Amino acid sequence: MAIIFLILQKAYCEPCWLFANPASKNTKCLDGGYDDWKxxxxxxxxxxxxxxxxxxxxxxxxxxxxxxxxxEQESVTKKEKSFWRQVLSRLLEVTLILSTCNLAFRGHREKADSYDPSSLGNFLSIIELLRKYDPILQELLSKPKS
Ligand SMILES: [Zn+2]
Structure with a gap:
């Protein structure tokens, strides 16, 4: 059974319109529709x-x-979207806490690559702390920096 639809007063077969081999031109569905209504x-x-x-x-x-x-692509995109929403939620919470307490975000000599915790500012220190307990931040900080 063909699924027929009309566009511009012509009948088309949907399965053929979508999936028929375009090289086979003997079907009316692919040649601009069928309009001989009699x-x-x-x-x-x-x-x-x-x-x-x-x-x-x-x-x-x-x-x-x-x-x-x-x-499948939509599922992957949904997963990525959920991950980044969770990351943003955590970063926003830390930002709100620091600003509510009137604390500076950065230290004087802040280096993100440094292993010295005293060189991190308040923001990065809190993120590093949360990383130990939060799988989302662990995943974020284990990603390549680019
Ligand atoms: Zn068809």
Whole structure:
């Protein structure tokens, strides 16, 4: 069964429009639609038994049932989005605490690469402290610096 839709007063077969081999030009669906309305029933019956249409329907059905790469990409993007939201939430909380207490964020000779904790400012010191207990900050600080 073909899924027919209309655009610009022409009928198109959705599975063929999406998945039929563009090199096969003998199907009306790929050649700008079908607009001979007097013979459309015969045309649809002929089209539904064509090999091109059956192959396209098979691909269409697999695509519909099993999802797509976009779905996988969307899942990865959602995970990344959640991670960065959690990072921002933590950084914002530290920022709010420091500003509420009127504490400076930076030290006089702050070096982020230094292993000397006294060279870190208040902000980085708190982040380093939270890193020990928070897996999100551990993951953030273990990422490459670029
Ligand atoms: Zn078709």
């Amino acid at each position: 013979h459309i029933v015969d045309a649809i019956e002929r089209h539904e038994t064509s090999k091109i249409h059956l192959d396209a329907c098979l691909t269409y059905q697999q695509w519909w049932l099993h999802g797509t790469l976009d779905e």
